[in-house]
Amino acid sequence: MEKMGKPFYVLDKANSKGVVLGNEALARGIFEAGVQVAAGYPGTPSSEIMETLAEIHNFYPIFDIEWSTNEAVGFQVALGASMCGARAFACMKHVGLNVAADSFMTATYAGANGGFVLLSADDPNCYSSQNEQDNRIYGMHALCPIFEAINVQEAKDIVKYAFDFSEEFESLVMMRTTTRLNHARGDLTLGEIKRVEEREYNFDKDRARWTFLPSNARVQRVKQLERYEILRQFSDKFPYTKLSINDGAKIGVISSGIPYSYVNDALLKLELANKISSLKLGMVFPQPENLILELFENTEKIVIVEELDPFLEDFTKKLAFEHGVNVKIEGKKYFPRNGELNLNKVVNGLTGFLEIPNPFIDLPVDTRYLHKASPRPPVLCPGCSHRNTFYALKLIEQRLGGKWVYAGDIGCYTLAAYKPLEAIDTCICMGASIGVANGITKLHKGPVLALIGDSTFFHTGIPGLIDAVYNQNDIIVIILDNSATAMTGFQPHPGTGMKITGEPGTRVPLEQIVQGTGIQEDHLWIIDSNDLEESTEAIKEAINTKGPCVIISRHICALLDQRIHRDKKIIPVEIDADKCNNCMICISNFGCPALTVKDEKVSVIQNQCTGCGVCISVCPNDAIQFSE
Ligand SMILES: Cc1ncc(C[n+]2csc(CCOP(=O)(O)OP(=O)(O)O)c2C)c(N)n1
Known part of the structure; x- marks a missing residue:
């Protein structure tokens, strides 16, 4: 990675001030804490944490950092480092924890040696995710303490503190963030950078702790429960948890994270800030029982403001029941269980709970900024190398007929589910395409294909392919290899051979993995995604071949190519009006956004065209050509 000017968050000077992204602040906090090993897998909204750490590493290469093959491996890398006594960080989006869960559920029995912080970036409202699972429940499930921050500054401070705490x-610590914090910008004052200790971090054998044979697991489970009891006691003293009792106020609010910031704003707006007692949680699990009991004593009615599941609400109600407390506790009755909260929803919920009119409800909406941005439906980019593969598939499907099933996966190529390609029929989670195809092919009469990206194949696709080979499932796996984890920001992966720091690693060739699973040479095709003829030939051959087949459809992501080759001259295509008979195949079937219809004629948006030239072979009338 090229050394540019030092960004503010890399400065070695404590007390400097600036405005940064939540994820940059988190990276800074992790660095300030003296992290020694950071590992993870990209996923919105978490990716910039690792990317910022890699940038910091560029200036201070005093810690180790890697993009791991998937979140399970990332977690395990961090765990190994923690076992050696080093400070370790594992980074993932919420669904990544599903992948790492097997390790997580057991690692929390043994606890941390070196400080071990797992960051789970949750995504209420599914802005860029397949679900909006609430990972606080994972933390509770694993008896792992969970920390949340209300703003960018606190995000840095708490994640830094999490290492000391750990x-x-x-104990492992889960730092839970949400998109609104990860991608918010806010003020940050830098803190001191803790220097990594100059000592050896060897693995000291301790089989009773690290080797989870049932006999050891039973002992570790007891230790975990004992640790949990200590954490439960400590929760009342957590430095970022704050109980504010307003004398005479009979109403209380419990909240944490970004929702707490909305509560603050809402109470100011409603001029109720001095009339309500509040409990702001920095540690949302285990919950501070004594502080909640104190709030009970000072109130008659409590509302819990939280996003997603009634996590704090259920606990608070249980605590009230156990202590025979007669306080009215409500939450989800006034706040939705799905999606994100915002100031309006919180004002609405609070006024509903307080049984007062919402003074803002009838105010006219400021429409000045509505509908100004032109609508941008999600589409594959102009020049996207995936488009041609789907186009070729649809072409052969039309020619051969039959009911084709396209089991899809997660990546840019999932956008082929939309018109005009409509070539993704299932999408569950990363790596599911091949497994689902294996199931469908046992019943379905017709070709069954699995479409999976290169990064996703490395992540969790390989076991599905081994299953297909082992069980002789008749599927065609198409690995869409664009040399990047494009959807989340072009991160490198084992197939690219480049490390997160920009330094060269060792490339793991996809084709060797495929062959290693047992796919025979005559069941494997490696084609240029942008070559229509080669693509259609390979698809036809694979359809006529019995048993599991793999097509590696390879061409670099058009955007990544432009990033790497900034000086490359792009020669856009143009339409030969004499030859174009307006058949609209390029628009209605191929659908590159650089092609449009103007005055009922196909035309090229020149500054969008990447010059890939694929549409030239799509046009049956030779009406598309490179411009001079
Ligand atoms: C378990 C999990 N981790 C991370 C993500 C975020 N994510 C979505 S798609 C994707 C990978 C896309 O890369 P690739 O398969 O190469 O396809 P491309 O986008 O390059 O076409 C990632 C990391 C996720 N959805 N689920």
Whole structure:
């Protein structure tokens, strides 16, 4: 990675101030804490944390950092480092924890040696995710303490503190963020950078702790429960948890994270800030029982403001029941269980709970900024190398007929589910395409294909392919290899051979993995995605071949290509009006956004065209050509 000017968050000077992204602040906090190993897998909204850490590493290469093959491996890398006594960080989006869950559920029995912080970036409203699972429940499931921050500054401070906490209590810590914090910008004051200790971090054998044979697991489970009891006691003293009792106020609010910031704003707006007591949680699990009991004593009615599941609400109600407390506790009755909260929803919920009119409800909406941005339906980019593969598939499907099933996966190529390609029929989670295809082919009469990206194949696709080979499932796996984890920001992966730091690693060739699973040479095709003829030939051959087949459809992502080759001259295509008979195949079937219809004629948006030239072979009338 090229060394540019130092961004503010890399400065070595404590107390400097600036405005940064939540994810940059988190990276800074992790660095300030003296992290020694950071590992993870990209996923919105978490990716910039690791990318910022890699940038910091560029200036201070005093810690180790890697993009791991998937979140399970990332978690395990961090765990190994923690076992050696080093400070370790594992980074993932919420669904990544599903992948890492097997390790996580057991690692929390043994706890941390070196400070171990797992960051789970949740995505209420599914802005860029297949679900909006609430990972606080994972933390509770694993008896792992969970921290949340209300703003960018606190995000840095809490994640830094999390390492000290982890070592003090020998416990893993889950730092849970949400998109609104990860991608918010806010003020940040830098803190001191803790220097990594100059000592050796060897693995000291401790089989009773790290080797989860049932006999050891039973002992570790007891230790985990004992640790949990200590954490439960400590929760009342957590430095970022704050109980504010307003004398005489009979109403209380419990909240945490970004929703707490909305509560603050809403109470100011409603001029109720001095009339309500509040409990702001920095540690949302285990919850601070004594502070909640104190709030009970000072209130008659409590509302819990939280996004997604009634996590704090259920606990608070249970605590009230156990203590025979007669306080009215409500939450989800006034706030939705799905999607994100915002100031309006919180004002609405609070006024509903307080049984007062919402003074803002009838105010005219400021429409000045509505509908100004032109609508941007999600589409594959101009020149996207995936488009041609789907076009070729549809072409052969039309020619041969039959009911084709396209089991899809997660990546840019999922956008082929939309018109005009409509070539993704299922999409569950990363790596599911091949497994689902294996199931469908057992019943379905017709070709069954699995479409999977290169990064996703490395991530969790390989076991599905091994299953297809082992069980002789008749499927065609198409690996869409665009040399990047494009959807989340072009991150490198094992197939690219480049590390997160920009330094060269060792490339793991996809084709060797495919062959290693047992796919025979005559069941494997490697084609240029942008070559229509080669693509259609390979698809036809694969359809006529029995048993599992793999087509590696390879061409670099058009955007990545432009990033790498900034000086490359782009020669856009143009339409030969004499030859174009307006058949509209390029628009209605191929659908590159650089092609449009103007005055009822096909035309090229020149500054969008990447010059890939694929549409030239799509046109049956030779009406598209490179411009001079
Ligand atoms: C378990 C999990 N981790 C991370 C993500 C975020 N994510 C969505 S698609 C994707 C990978 C896309 O890369 P690739 O398969 O190469 O396809 P491309 O976008 O390059 O076409 C990632 C990391 C996710 N959805 N689920």
